[in-house]
Structure formats: structure tokens, C-alpha cells
Amino acid sequence: xxxxxxxxxxxxxxxxxxIEAPRVARSALPGQFIILRIDEKGERIPLTISDYxxxxxxxxxxxxxxxxxxxxLMTYNEGDSIADFVGPLxxxxxxxxxxxxxxxxxxxxxxxxxxGAAPIYPQVKWLKSKGIKSDVLxxxxxxxxxxxxxxMKEVAENVYIATDDGTAGFAGRATDLLEDxxxxxxxxxxxxxxxxxxxxxxxxxxxxxxxxxxxxVSLNPIMVxxxxxxxxxxxxxxGEVKFACVDGPEFDGHKVDxxxxxxxxxxxxxxxxxxxxxxxxxxxxxxxxxxxGGEK
Amino acid sequence: xxxxYTKVPVREQDPKVRATNFDEVCLGYNAEEAxxxxxxxxxxxxxxxxxxxxxxxxxxxxxxxIKEEDFEGAAKEIAxxxxxxxxxxxxxxxETQCEGRCVLGNKGDAVSIGKLERFTADWSREHNIDLxxxxxxxxxxxxVIGAGPAxxxxxxxxxxxxxxxxxxxxxxxxxxxxxxxxxxxxxPKNEVVMHEVENIKKLGVKIETNVIIGKTVxxxxxxxxxxxxxxxxxxxAGLPKFMNIPGETAMGVVSAxxxxxxxxxxxxxxDEYDTPVRTGxxxxVIGGGNVAMDAxxxxxxxxxxxHIVYRRSEAELPARIEEIHHAKEEGVIFNTLxxxxxxxxxxxxxxxxxxxIKMELGEPDESGRRRPVEIPGSEFVMEVDMVVMSLGTSPNxxxxxxxxGLDTNKWKCIVAEEDTGLTSKQxxxxxxxxxxxAATVILAMGAGKNAAEAIDKYLSE
Numbered sequence: 144x145x146x147x148x149x150x151x152x153x154x155x156x157x158x159x160x161x162i163e164a165p166r167v168a169r170s171a172l173p174g175q176f177i178i179l180r181i182d183e184k185g186e187r188i189p190l191t192i193s194d195y196x197x198x199x200x201x202x203x204x205x206x207x208x209x210x211x212x213x214x215x216l217m218t219y220n221e222g223d224s225i226a227d228f229v230g231p232l233x234x235x236x237x238x239x240x241x242x243x244x245x246x247x248x249x250x251x252x253x254x255x256x257x258x259g260a261a262p263i264y265p266q267v268k269w270l271k272s273k274g275i276k277s278d279v280l281x282x283x284x285x286x287x288x289x290x291x292x293x294x295m296k297e298v299a300e301n302v303y304i305a306t307d308d309g310t311a312g313f314a315g316r317a318t319d320l321l322e323d324x325x326x327x328x329x330x331x332x333x334x335x336x337x338x339x340x341x342x343x344x345x346x347x348x349x350x351x352x353x354x355x356x357x358x359x360v361s362l363n364p365i366m367v368x369x370x371x372x373x374x375x376x377x378x379x380x381x382g383e384v385k386f387a388c389v390d391g392p393e394f395d396g397h398k399v400d401x402x403x404x405x406x407x408x409x410x411x412x413x414x415x416x417x418x419x420x421x422x423x424x425x426x427x428x429x430x431x432x433x434x435x436g437g438e439k
Numbered sequence: 440x441x442x443x444y445t446k447v448p449v450r451e452q453d454p455k456v457r458a459t460n461f462d463e464v465c466l467g468y469n470a471e472e473a474x475x476x477x478x479x480x481x482x483x484x485x486x487x488x489x490x491x492x493x494x495x496x497x498x499x500x501x502x503x504x505i506k507e508e509d510f511e512g513a514a515k516e517i518a519x520x521x522x523x524x525x526x527x528x529x530x531x532x533x534e535t536q537c538e539g540r541c542v543l544g545n546k547g548d549a550v551s552i553g554k555l556e557r558f559t560a561d562w563s564r565e566h567n568i569d570l571x572x573x574x575x576x577x578x579x580x581x582x583v584i585g586a587g588p589a590x591x592x593x594x595x596x597x598x599x600x601x602x603x604x605x606x607x608x609x610x611x612x613x614x615x616x617x618x619x620x621x622x623x624x625x626x627p628k629n630e631v632v633m634h635e636v637e638n639i640k641k642l643g644v645k646i647e648t649n650v651i652i653g654k655t656v657x658x659x660x661x662x663x664x665x666x667x668x669x670x671x672x673x674x675x676a677g678l679p680k681f682m683n684i685p686g687e688t689a690m691g692v693v694s695a696x697x698x699x700x701x702x703x704x705x706x707x708x709x710d711e712y713d714t715p716v717r718t719g720x721x722x723x724v725i726g727g728g729n730v731a732m733d734a735x736x737x738x739x740x741x742x743x744x745x746h747i748v749y750r751r752s753e754a755e756l757p758a759r760i761e762e763i764h765h766a767k768e769e770g771v772i773f774n775t776l777x778x779x780x781x782x783x784x785x786x787x788x789x790x791x792x793x794x795x796i797k798m799e800l801g802e803p804d805e806s807g808r809r810r811p812v813e814i815p816g817s818e819f820v821m822e823v824d825m826v827v828m829s830l831g832t833s834p835n836x837x838x839x840x841x842x843x844g845l846d847t848n849k850w851k852c853i854v855a856e857e858d859t860g861l862t863s864k865q866x867x868x869x870x871x872x873x874x875x876x877a878a879t880v881i882l883a884m885g886a887g888k889n890a891a892e893a894i895d896k897y898l899s900e
Binding site: 186212227229231375377378384403411414418 | 609610611619648649650651654655656677678679681683687688690691693694696697700701705706711712713714715716717787788835837
């Protein structure tokens with residue numbers, strides 16, 4: 144069992160949990176993810192690591208309650224334990240394996256979409272610990288969905304905010320702000336790390352391509368084991384099939400087949416939707432529901 | 440006494456009924472049937488069956504005990520050689536091993552050794568027989584990677600010799616392929632697999648789940664920082680192969696590993712569990728091995744019209760005869776000499792069909808089997824809404840790529856000595872599918888057993 148040491152609600156539906164997992168904490172690096180399972184009957188949920196502390200033996204994750212399992216996890220509190228917590232999975236960010244000299248040549252912008260700010264945080268923090276400066280742009284639909292802004296300000300050189308409705312920072316999309324920074328504010332970047340919903344990564348990558356900025360994205364497809372065993376997470380990158388769990392999760396943002404990846408993310412939407420309904424409304428769907436047998 | 444050439448038939452669930460449930464197909468012998476079957480054994484002075492067993496169980500000895508109705512004695516006889524008898528009695532390919540060598544098989548039915556082993560193991564479980572024998576502690580630590588058949592066997596044998604053994608398992612549950620791969624209807628998880636895992640724990644073996652060697656911790660760290668004196672790698676062959684044909688990333692195309700893991704390990708067939716699985720109306724499973732049979736029979740039980748699509752003819756199907764027979768009885772449709780060339784999708788990206796080509800058998804290839812050759816112009820479309828790829832698996836490079844000094848061959852299999860499992864790295868042994876590529880449960884157990892012997896020798900020097 145893995146104990147929840149700390150829980151913090153970042154917004155009414157987004158929460159951060161610091162979980163005791165000493166082995167994972169000792170080996171974790173920015174860019175990697177974990178898989179957790181709430182209890183004996185739960186799904187295996189992949190989540191990107193948002194922070195880790197080897198000495199304390201803890202790993203933090205940030206997630207948004209969107210489906211049955213993430214809603215259920217939100218009801219867990221400090222002191223509660225979850226059944227399983229395994230990792231670190233996937234390859235660390237490429238930045239981690241580059242020499243200090245190479246890193247110093249990079250002018251890095253991190254672009255976060257919504258909860259994507261969480262996996263970006265450890266990368267920015269790691270770079271700062273090496274004396275490398277980087278900028279962060281956080282985009283969200285509105286100010287209530289912005290997370291980790293203060294934490295980010297402590298580790299980033301500049302933090303820029305964009306909200307679709309203009310309730311905080313720049314009024315508009317993250318891509319618009321990025322173009323504005325580069326085209327009108329004299330900012331210069333040669334390396335972008337973009338993490339957020341698939342659709343946001345797709346459009347931001349289109350913008351960075353236009354701006355000539357090398358771009359890395361972190362994919363979050365459907366997974367089961369996270370070790371290369373099931374192939375559920377396969378994505379097409381540069382015309383080749385890759386397993387996001389072992390070949391990724393980070394890939395060249397200009398080479399990912401986003402449309403294919405987005406389609407595959409919806410593969411179990413019906414089953415997941417039904418599970419969420421059961422969770423919210425009780426077992427009213429017991430006898431096969433409408434009888435359609437879970438069509439698409 | 441006259442020789443009886445006809446085996447006692449084993450009771451099975453009716454095919455029509457079992458095609459709709461996940462309960463075990465084969466019901467096994469009761470005591471009376473087991474004794475009657477045991478009495479057919481000739482107790483050969485030079486038993487060929489033992490030579491056919493990868494773990495050398497003294498088969499005539501345990502069958503002799505069954506004849507005397509000393510079932511506890513039979514269980515203890517098997518326990519000297521195998522820690523997983525209830526598993527082996529169910530999933531070993533006996534027809535090519537022990538039973539394949541039985542002299543009765545020359546004129547009639549071989550003795551049903553597998554069914555007798557299963558009976559003995561089940562009886563011993565139901566009667567809570569304590570099979571634990573412990574040796575004096577040796578104060579030496581051995582790490583075993585992977586809680587599948589190879590790892591469990593190696594760990595059990597080493598614990599019996601007095602070693603302090605910890606198994607590291609990547610998944611959340613022990614058992615390896617016994618848990619995630621082989622379906623409930625062939626190998627019940629809670630009664631059989633978990634019970635045998637518990638027996639190994641009773642020997643003093645510790646099992647740490649959720650530890651991925653090569654990610655969570657490396658072999659060098661285990662040896663240097665955690666002071667393990669030797670390591671056995673039984674990490675299996677976990678990576679699924681795909682065909683690399685167009686449409687393979689469509690929604691509704693899954694590997695047999697994914698499909699079976701969702702249903703077996705994650706129990707997607709059970710409403711109580713949160714695991715989603717796609718059922719499909721018409722499912723094509725590509726391949727002809729035991730895993731393909733498991734996947735197709737699972738699809739059938741989830742309510743689909745289930746097809747095997749295999750590029751050679753029925754005679755070349757690599758699956759156990761019993762599995763093919765069971766699949767047919769249950770209503771699986773076999774499309775042999777057929778090979779998919781493209782997966783077709785609807786406008787949303789879901790599988791809508793599969794373009795196939797008919798094959799014929801040509802000259803034998805290096806495997807000795809006749810090579811399937813495409814018949815030009817024979818393409819046709821099979822209407823399916825789900826495709827399960829069951830084309831075999833290869834070893835996961837997670838361990839080999841993070842362990843300096845550990846050699847692998849061109850198939851990414853770990854290079855290890857056949858008799859001992861010793862790898863190119865001192866103190867590190869390996870066995871099972873990680874070394875051989877995908878093979879059987881019992882061969883992996885044999886390798887685990889040999890490695891345990893070799894590790895004992897190495898640490899006793």
C-alpha cells in the first residue's frame with residue numbers, strides 16, 4: 144500500500160497528491176510517469192510525475208477528476224493509502240541527458256495547457272537546479288483552471304499566462320500569446336516543451352513549426368502495463384509505430400500523428416462513460432443498461 | 440493384470456454452456472476416477488515419462504501413491520520437484536512431454552498424467568496439506584526478477600535450500616503469464632494461481648510487486664546497494680509483435696497481450712472491476728498458437744462471433760491439440776490459409792473490415808513447416824469490427840539495456856548457459872522466455888529449477 148502524505152485541491156476538480164513511494168522517488172527524473180491503482184478492483188491509471196523528493200521518499204502527481212477513477216481518487220485524503228503505485232516509467236526528458244554546455248545554448252519555452260502545468264514543473268525545477276533559465280507559458284480556459292502559477296514563478300525566469308476568456312493574463316489562446324511573445328516582444332526560443340491535452344499539443348506544435356522552434360510534446364495515450372507489454376499506447380511518429388510507454392512519453396512534436404492519437408484515446412470512451420455514470424448514479428445500469436452492449 | 444488401453448474420460452463443462460461463462464472448462468477427476476486412471480500405469484522400471492518432464496517429476500512414484508489412495512503422499516512426491524503442480528496439471532503440453540513418452544501410448548491412450556497431477560494438487564489444496572519443508576537459513580540473499588513460472592520456481596527452490604529470496608514483480612500481482620495471460624477458464628486465478636503463489640510465500644519467499652527492474656531499480660543497484668549475492672532474471676517475453684500492415688493503429692485493433700491482460704489480470708469480464716474492454720460483434724484473432732486460442736475463446740465468451748485467422752493450414756497450428764479441440768467445440772470458426780493484408784476503417788477510425796489474401800502451402804522453410812505462399816488475386820474482405828493480433832512476443836529490453844555486461848542475442852534474448860542459466864555477468868542467471876523467447880510454462884519452470892541449482896553451487900563455493 145502507498146500512503147497519501149499530502150493532498151491539496153488546486154481547483155475544485157484538480158488535485159495534487161504527494162504519495163509515499165521511496166523506490167520510485169529515488170529513481171524518478173523529469174518527464175517520466177507512474178501508474179497507480181486505487182484498490183483491488185481499480186484500473187491502472189498512468190499519470191505524469193509532477194514532483195519527487197528522493198530524501199523524503201515521495202512522488203507527487205496532479206490530476207483532474209474527469210472519469211470514474213479520478214473522481215474516486217479525489218475522495219481519498221491524507222493518511223489514506225492506495226493499492227499500487229509503480230514507476231518511474233518511460234524515458235526521462237531528453238534535457239536530462241544533455242550536457243550543461245548544450246543546455247546553456249538552448250533558449251527554452253515550456254508551454255502548458257491546463258493540467259499540463261504539472262508535468263512541466265519538475266522539468267523547469269530540474270533546469271533551475273542546473274543553473275539553466277527557462278520561460279513558462281501557461282494557458283487555460285479561465286483563471287479558475289490555472290494551476291501551479293506561484294510554484295512556477297519560483298523556478299522559471301518568466302511566467303506568462305493566457306486565458307481563453309481573458310480572466311487572467313493575456314486574453315486568448317496559448318498559441319496566440321506565444322506568437323505575440325516571439326513576433327512582437329522580441330523573445331527568442333529554439334526549444335519548446337509543450338504538454339497539455341492532445342488537441343492543444345497539436346495546435347501549439349503547428350505554431351512552433353511556423354516559428355521554427357524545435358518542439359517536444361509528452362503524450363498521454365491509453366495504457367495498461369506501462370512497460371511495453373500491451374501495445375495499447377501505440378502512436379505513429381514520423382510514419383513509424385511507437386509505444387509511448389517505453390519509446391516516449393516525449394516525442395518530436397512536429398512528427399506526431401495527433402489525429403490518430405486522439406482517435407485512439409477515445410477507444411474506451413463508452414465503457415468509461417458508463418463506469419462514470421454508475422459511480423455517480425449508483426448501480427442503475429446493472430442489467431446491461433439500454434441493451435446496446437456498449438456500442439461506440 | 441490386463442493392460443487397460445483406454446483412459447478414464449475427464450468431465451468437462453458442456454461446450455454450449457461454457458461458451459458463455461468464464462468458469463473452468465475441464466472439471467478434473469474425482470478421487471474414484473483418479474484411482475482408476477492411476478491403476479492403468481504400468482510403473483515402468485525405466486520410466487520414459489520422467490525423461491519427458493522438464494522438471495523430472497518422479498511420475499510413477501506419485502501415481503503409485505494415488506493407486507494406494509495415499510493422495511497426501513502423492514502431493515509430497517510431486518512437491519519434491521514442482522512448486523506449481525495445479526498449474527502444470529492444467530497448462531503443460533503433456534501430449535508432447537510426459538504423456539507423449541508413455542508406453543501405453545503406442546497401442547492406446549497414454550496415462551492421463553496431467554489430469555492425475557492436477558487431481559493431486561487440487562486434493563492437497565482442498566485438504567490444506569502442508570508441503571513446506573524449510574532448511575537452515577544460509578544468510579545469503581538472492582533477487583529473483585519476475586514472479587512468473589521461471590521466477591516462482593527458482594525462488595521456491597532457493598528458499599527450500601535456506602536462501603533469503605525476494606521476488607521483484609513489475610505488475611501489481613504475482614503470477615506473470617499465469618495471471619495476465621492464461622484465461623480463468625483454463626486456469627482459475629484465485630483458487631489455483633494465488634494458492635500456489637501463497638505456498639511459495641510460505642517457504643519464506645518475499646514478493647515485492649510494482650518494481651520494474653531497469654526502471655525502479657537496476658540489477659547493479661540490487662547487487663551493490665541492496666547486497667543481493669545473486670540474481671535470477673525470469674522476466675519473460677513481454678513485447679507483442681504486430682504485422683506492420685496498413686490500418687493497424689485503428690481503434691479496435693489490440694494485441695493479444697492487451698486483450699488478455701484486461702480480461703485476466705484486470706478482470707474486465709467482471710462488472711465489479713473498473714477495467715474497460717471492447718467486446719466486438721465479430722472478432723478476428725490473428726495467429727494459431729495457444730495465446731491465439733486463449734484470445735479467441737475469450738472473445739467468444741464476451742459474446743462475439745469469434746474467428747481464428749491463420750496463414751498456414753490446420754495441421755500446422757502450433758496450439759495444444761486440446762485447446763484447438765475445445766475452441767472448435769465452443770463454436771470458434773477457423774479461417775486457415777488466410778493472411779490479413781490491410782485493416783479497413785470506418786469514417787471514425789474504427790475497424791470495419793479486414794482485407795485478407797488466401798494462401799497455399801509451398802516448400803518447407805527453415806522451421807520444417809511448409810511455407811505459406813500468397814495466391815495471387817485471391818484478396819477478399821472479411822467483415823470484422825475487432826482484430827486481436829496474436830503473433831508471438833519477444834523479450835523486453837528494459838533489463839538488458841540497463842544492465843552493463845549482460846549479453847543478448849539478435850532477438851534481444853538474454854544469452855545464458857543452457858544447463859545453469861549463467862549469463863555473461865557474474866552472479867546473474869536467467870531463464871524462461873527471457874532467454875528462449877516465447878515458450879511454455881513448464882520449460883520456464885525447468886530453467887528456473889536448473890538456475891536454482893547453479894546459484895546454490897555458486898553461493899556455496
